Amino acid sequence: MAAIVNAVGGRNNDGSSLPTQCNYWSNTVVLITWDDWGGWYDDVLPWRCNPGSNGTCLGYSNNTGEQNVYGFRVPLLVVSAYTPLNYISGTISQGGEGGGRYVHDFGSILNFTEYVFGQGGNPLGGAGSCGIGPCAYPYADFLAPDAYTSGNCLKSICPYALSDFFQSQARSFTLINGAKYRTDCFINTGGQGCFGNSSPMDPDDDAVSY
Numbered sequence: 001m002a003a004i005v006n007a008v009g010g011r012n013n014d015g016s017s018l019p020t021q022c023n024y025w026s027n028t029v030v031l032i033t034w035d036d037w038g039g040w041y042d043d044v045l046p047w048r049c050n051p052g053s054n055g056t057c058l059g060y061s062n063n064t065g066e067q068n069v070y071g072f073r074v075p076l077l078v079v080s081a082y083t084p085l086n087y088i089s090g091t092i093s094q095g096g097e098g099g100g101r102y103v104h105d106f107g108s109i110l111n112f113t114e115y116v117f118g119q120g121g122n123p124l125g126g127a128g129s130c131g132i133g134p135c136a137y138p139y140a141d142f143l144a145p146d147a148y149t150s151g152n153c154l155k156s157i158c159p160y161a162l163s164d165f166f167q168s169q170a171r172s173f174t175l176i177n178g179a180k181y182r183t184d185c186f187i188n189t190g191g192q193g194c195f196g197n198s199s200p201m202d203p204d205d206d207a208v209s210y
Contacts, residue, residue: 002179004186005030005079009173012183025081025173029116031109032077046070047103047145060143061152069105076104078162081170089164102164103152107140111147111161123160 006013008024047070048058059065089102114124141147146162148155158164185194 001030001032002176003181003183006176006179007183007187009175011173011175013175013177013179015175018183018187026170028080029082030077030079032075032079033106033109034074044073046073060140061145061150062143065143078165080166081173082166082168084167085171085174087165102158103145104162105140105144107142107144108146108161110139110141111144111149112163114141115160 003013007018008028008030010018010022010025012018046057048061049070057070059069089104111123118124141161143150144161145152146158146164147153147160148158152158181194
């Protein structure tokens with residue numbers, strides 16, 4: 001990921017400029033997360049979990065999805081020119097859930113994407129099945145705790161999901177040192193000497209037998 005972010009910033013890992021400067025840094029957000037929690041390390045109960053009933057979790061704010069929504073927290077790294085340096089998502093002054101803290105989930109990423117690719121601050125619209133029958137079960141983009149559409153945040157505080165990660169003033173790119181792979185391994189397909197005798201595979205290919 002370090003090499004990819006360096007390439008987005010128009011730099012090789014040694015700091016030299018790439019042959020083609022596309023200025024991606026000014027209009028790109030890199031979202032890095034994990035789809036599994038990875039270990040028994042979280043000492044804080046997930047959002048909407050009740051410590052008095054064996055840790056039963058309620059799921060979304062409309063009490064759906066309790067069987068597969070909130071559990072152990074996973075990391076989320078937001079890399080962009082508009083994310084304050086060293087910012088950690090934390091408390092908010094009013095509104096919101098989780099004891100006055102921002103709560104992000106995977107639906108937040110989808111909600112954010114819909115907002116970014118909308119026009120004039122108007123999101124593209126939800127990914128749910130609302131066009132077919134009643135909207136009895138909206139999708140995660142609508143129910144994300146940091147999306148004002150879910151009713152958990154006021155629009156003035158959460159105009160769109162992940163909004164607390166962004167500010168209006170851009171900052172210049174800072175090179176990431178210690179990248180394992182060369183930037184051209186990800187710019188040119190089939191780069192030589194990048195991954196030995198193997199190449200990156202789909203990390204979640206359900207068709208593969210183990």
